[in-house]
Amino acid sequence: MAFYDLSKSERADRVSAIGNDIRQALLAQKAENVRVYYADDDTYIRKTAYVASGRLYEEEASLRPAVHTMLAGFLTDDDFRVRQTAINAAGEIGRKHFEEVRTIFDEGLQDTHHAPRNAVIGSVKKMGEVNPIPVLAWARQYLHHPDKEIRREICHGIELRGRKHPEDILPLLQELQHDHTARVRGTLVHVIGQIAYKKGCLLKVLNHLKTWENRQLVYDALEEIVDVHHRYRDFAALTQEEAARMVDEHYPERGQANRIHR
Structure with a gap:
């Protein structure tokens, strides 16, 4: 039965059972007993598993080596869902302990399947929102990566921090202003628009864009901001208006001639 086919109380019991199973598996060093949850077809089961893994890492320091070893091992699993869930678990951990899991994101960016790479983007968003200093420093090193998809994914991943603190990510976005790849430029313009409509952000964005050299990109961004x-x-x-x-x-x-009409 799918997770959300269960009643509220049954879901609570299921969450508790999965968390306990993962804890026991880590204590016994039996990662295969966790893998069954990381590979589950049900998205909500996988989410329950990676949230439980992150919580155990935070609450029980003695389990941290076992969690890290398990996640590192899962990064080479044949099932993309296992790799994806491992990265999401690392994202939970990285909200407070980014340096301890950063290599997982280095590997995740190189994954051949889009789902684990998307998990990197999602994790960077949630980590960067609450733990910006190490996460943004890590992201910056990939802004000029030779792979255009990695540049695009990093641009997308730092967006969420910018919705409340645009000043933190605008200097990073500025480094992409001369990128010649259409998908990267499109994502850059999109992210600028996404951070500009939040409360207190538009003025900061407009002022920072004045320091950018690529005026055509700036005007494209202004179109997106109004739209x-x-x-x-x-x-x-x-x-x-x-x-x-x-x-x-x-x-x-x-x-x-350049005025934006609506």
């Missing part, structure tokens, strides 16, 4: 205030109008701090007015006040040199 995103319409697409996310139920969540944006400003109306589209207010955002457009602020953009025009800060970039009058665009003139009437």
Whole structure:
């Protein structure tokens, strides 16, 4: 029976049972007993497993070597779901202990399957939001990686931190302003838009963009900023009209020909 086919109380019991099974498996050094959860077809079972793994790492220091050994071993598993779940577990750990799991993300970025790589992006988002200094320092080293997909994934991964603290990620985004790959440029413009519509962020973004050299990319980003205030109008701090007015006040040199019409 799928996880969410269970009643609320049954789900709670299932979560507790999975956590206990993982703890016992780690104590007995039987990673294969954890693998069954990491490979489960049900997304929610896998999530329960990686959250439990992260919690055990945080709460029981004596289990940390066993958890780390298990996750490192799972990175070479034939099943992409096992590798994906291992990276997500490392993401839980990295919210406080990033340096202890950073090599897992180094390996995850090189995975041949998109699901583990997406788990790296998701993990960087949640880690960077609460543990930005080591996570952003790690991310920076990949901004000029020869693989365009890695550059794009890192750009996407640092987005969440920027929604509350754009000043933390704008210098990193700036390093991508001359990237010639369309997918990377598209993601860069998208991320700028995503951080600009949050409360208190637009002014910081507009001021920082004035220091960028690639003016065409800046103007593309300004288009996206105004457009995103319409697409996310139920969540944006400003109306589209207010955002457009602020953009025009800060970039009058665009003139009437470049003015964003809506």
